[in-house]
Amino acid sequence: MEVNVPVTDTGFGRFFLPGPTEVRREILEAMLGPMMGHRTADMEALMDRIQPGLRHAFRTERPVYVAPSSGTGMMEMAVRSVGQRRALCLVNGAFSERFAKICDLSGLEVQRIEVEWGDYHSPDMVEEALRDDEFDTVTVCHSETATGVLNPIHEITEVAHRYGAMVCVDTVSSMAGSPVETDAWGLDFVATGSQKSFALPPGLAFGVAQPAVLERAAANTQRGLYFDVLEYERNLEKSQTPNTPAVSLMYAAAAQMQAILEEGIENRWERHRQMAVRTYEWVDEMRGRGHDIGILAPEGFRSPTVTCITVPAGVRGTGVCAALKARGYIIATGYGKMKEDMVRIGHMGDHTLAELDEVLDNLAAVLHEVLAGHG
Ligand SMILES: *Cc1c(COP(=O)(O)O)cnc(C)c1O
16 A cells, blocks of 8 residues: 655654654554554553553653653643642743743743743752742753753752752653653653654653652642543553553554663663764864854753754854755754754754764755855
């Protein structure tokens, strides 16, 4: 049967968006399994195949919720579970702003600590706000995909706990590519999605809540229905989900979790770290050749999964991406208000250094063309 595919499949190693990321053929093919009823032993067995890899990636002993939604759904579950009255929202880009909006629309009183795009939140900043005022909830984005900044979530969580606040963490672009110690760091609610560093198709969200969150949630009448954490928890005790699971995506997840267990999460983190370092070295090399490019995030606070490279004045992010696309490689423009000011490379998921080198070589050629005025 001919499948109607709208784009040419160029083979693995050319698609470097910071989400969705490239999915290996083997994982796509795993989705061809048959449908099954969601209260069957087969479905429970499928959930049981997914859990060990997920817990390994999250570094948790807790069950990992699997929801048929994108990552934002799990962020909403986090807020509806943890939020009581007042949320302190750390905003340093578009996704952390989304967390603040969810709090707002969930009826919480929101105060933002807003820093420039490209900046991070220091634990001191958070402490100052918590000392001055009372908050029950803090929201923070670990890897802000709009800027490539990695926030120090471990230290921020320690500060929050000292003031009795619980922390909702957006790890959509960091989980499975960057160290996240859900249990050891005491992260209260951790939310992520399938289509970033997990290198799965979009459409699943994963999350973990610590037991204290469940207690809070039980007293919270604004949990809603679809993303009610207590329903997820209760169903997962039987390896089930509250509503119809995305069966096909869960086949893919089972195959990918097996691969992640085989690779080992620490090796996976190290592979991502190496790809990030290679990208920084490449930027230095380009600067050495006189190209006025840079990395938006400050040293020490860079995400191992996504790098935002600022482009020289007069060059447009969309122009660079289009020229690279003509060579067969996909990277992203800047996000939102910074669309034309940079390009973003998602060195995450199942890519390796060899594939990254190829895209960087081509990006070098594009920059040369564009800056020479031929682009
Ligand atoms: C992609 C992303 C999201 C949004 O996830 P969806 O799956 O599109 O809902 C949220 N936060 C971060 C940091 C992201 O990278």
